[in-house]
Amino acid sequence: MNRAFFFATAGWALSGAVALSQQTPFGIGSCHVNGRAVEDYQRWVPPIEEIGIRYHRSLMSTWGAVEPERGRWSWENVDAQWEYLHDRGFATGALLLGSPAWNDQVPGGHLPSRDLDGWSEYVYRLVDHFRGRITNYEVWNEPPNFTGPDQTAEDYARVVVAAYDAAKKADPDCRVGLTAKSAHLSYLRQVILAGAKDHFDWISLHPYEVLDGIVADTGMEPVFLNLVPSLRKMLAEVDPAKKDVPVMFTELGVDAGHHGDRAQADALVKAYVLAITGGVANVQWFEGRDGDSGPMGLLDAEGKPRPAFHAYRRMIEVLGQDPKPRGWMPVGKRSLGFGFDTENGSVLVAWTPRKTTEQLELPGRDLDFLNATTGRSGKGTSWTFDATPVFVRGLPDESFAGATPVSKSLPPWPGDPGNYDDSRSVMIDVTLDPPERGLHSRAGSEVSAAIVAYGGSARAGDAPGGNLFMVDPSFLSYDRVPLKITAVVRRKDPSVNAGFKLVYESPGGFKTAGDWKTIPEQDEWHTIEWRLDDPCFVNYWGYNFRLESDGPTYSQYLLKSLTVEKTE
The missing domain is CATH 2.60.120 (Jelly Rolls)
Structure with a gap:
């Protein structure tokens, strides 16, 4: 149905400076060649700092990086990385990962389930070294990826339990993350049942393929919004005490070479809007600058900003560092909107899914519009919405009365006339x-x-x-x-x-x-x-x-x- 929106404020002021916080949903990550040392950070971190991003996924904290030889610990590189990021206002996490070349008990690319003593010592030393400086630790990257061909969920569970016990011994206040490739909830379920129950404080997913459906404009917004509710259903079944743990997407991105620069920028804003609305605590966009994973960066291989760089900056300027979601709401007949409370007032973010457009005549005072990807802005009472997210500022509180939290229900599939909650x-x-x-x-x-x-x-x-x-x-x-x-x-x-x-x-x-x-x-x-x-x-x-x-x-x-x- 059509809705009339009335706005009391005008303009697009920058959000004020924010204190360093791990509560912001806005994060960034890097590939291997962009995260080996401070020299790598210097190629891309300074412009990313200007966007307003304040959380970084991980230092070069792999086992072999901090224990290059058995019994010899080397902290110079990770300390320099932490200090470089800290001086620029970034908090960072750390990956617990790796098969050191010197460890003949752990073949390359395998989980260290055959050397849990060595693995535990590595985790303890790393967490103890960064006690008070790093809080979040992520156990491995995308299992069952990057594990041995015969290794199972039971192997990962043993590694998780050993890491959790060692990390908590070193720093009882640290938080240990359980993770899986894509949105592989079934694998996580197997890991928890295999012994990892109660041995994690948060969960990480990398739902690239679901986001790819958003990029292709196939109407998968309800699927994306349902990722966290589905995860919580699984946890309620197999580990009820952990059913409300924070969820992070520690990798998520779009290949600009495959989809195009504009589609990448559109998808970035949609990913954050949907993730925040769906209950995701932090999304660490992959990645800051093109590296060894192809054209995934906010900056291209030469360091030139892509449209996604500017879209990310506009999004933080408008939403601030700690936007509070109100829920989803229909806008007009085809468009889908998402409401947020921000430090600068209420904001609506809207677009039309499934490759459609819609011009809305919104009576009342002049409205403020900002196209997330192009930066086009305008004041008036009408706007043509399409696949690109648009920020609309100044919405009075009563206009959000119809906003529905994802915890209560999901939006209908775009273009589908039915509701299937009770359907056979x-x-x-x-x-x-x-x-x-x-x-x-x-x-x-x-x-x-x-x-x-x-x-x-x-x-x-x-x-x-x-x-x-x-x-x-x-x-x-x-x-x-x-x-x-x-x-x-x-x-x-x-x-x-x-x-x-x-x-x-x-x-x-x-x-x-x-x-x-x-x-x-x-x-x-x-x-x-x-x-x-x-x-x-x-x-x-x-x-x-x-x-x-x-x-x-x-x-x-x-x-x-x-x-x-x-x-x-």
Whole structure:
């Protein structure tokens, strides 16, 4: 519905200087070549400091960096890094990570589960050295990435427990983080059940693939907003005492080379707006300047600011260091808005998902608008909203009366007319308008490219090869409810063999349901069914299930409808 907004203030004043704080949601990280020493920081930290970012992910604190030889400890480099960042107003965390070359008990790229004594000594020494200077410690980076091929969740759990005990012995006030690749909640669940229960103080995720759906403007805002609620459901089941621990995204970014500079900037602001609204404590954007991970930086390889650099700066100027989310709200017929209380008054951030635009006539006093990516600003009573976030200032308190916290409900999927909280089924049916009713598709090539771009072979082992589908998170998210999935399909050419298998998210990760399905050759519509006893839909790679064909020939079929039905 249309809403009239009335504004009392004008202009876009800079937020005042803020004290060093780890409570700000605005953070930054770096790749290896941009974080080895102070000389690396000097290439990118000074302009990043100007943005107003005040939290940095990690020093070069890996095991081999501080214990280059067994029993010889070296602190000069990490001390210099800490002092450089501290002098420029940054707080920093530290990664607990590494397989020292001298340690023959820990092969390179493996968790140190075979040398827990050595690992514990490293953790104790590091935390004790930085007691009072560093608070947050993150155990490993993106497990089960960067672990041995045969290492399991049990191995990571043993490493976490040893790190937690050693860190708390060195500094009872430090906070130890449990982590996983992407949004792999099922892996975290396995780790907690394997022994890590009660041995962490916060959780880190890296939901690149979900953000990639936002970049592609596929309408995945509800999925992004549901990441933290899904995590809390999991914790309430397996570790209730930890169900409300802080959540951080210690890596999140967009490949500007693949998506383009403007899309990167749009996605950065959306990521922070959605994350803060969804309950994320801090997002450490990856990264400050292009390095060994490709064109991911706010600065390019020559140090030139990208549009994302300026968008980040505008966002902090408008929202301040500690914005308080009010919730989401519809704006007009197509646009989605998010309200914040800031030190400079109320702010609305809005855009139109799913590649649409909407011009809103807002009666009342002159309004103040600021385009996050281009910097275009204006005063008036109308604005054309599109995929780029726009800040609207001066909204009186009563205008936020309809704002809904994510803890109460999620926004509807853009363009979907229904609410599926109490529904028994959702579907895609090409004979309907709109065809997507609580079940949504996503191009396989987009997710496949995202997985390769953001993780190489470590993330691409189960890359999608067919159509990908997501249920509306209001219909099903994390809860394991038996399902029946029904597809109505036919071959494009009756003489060309076509078929697929169904691969879905389960508590143990992606799993194949039943056998390969060959579509009959008769030139008519055929119905194919699957029964899933253990789905666990959490979108850890940005989708819930896929129809996977073995090569392009077998994908030559037409899909008329696809239905997901709860059987209990």
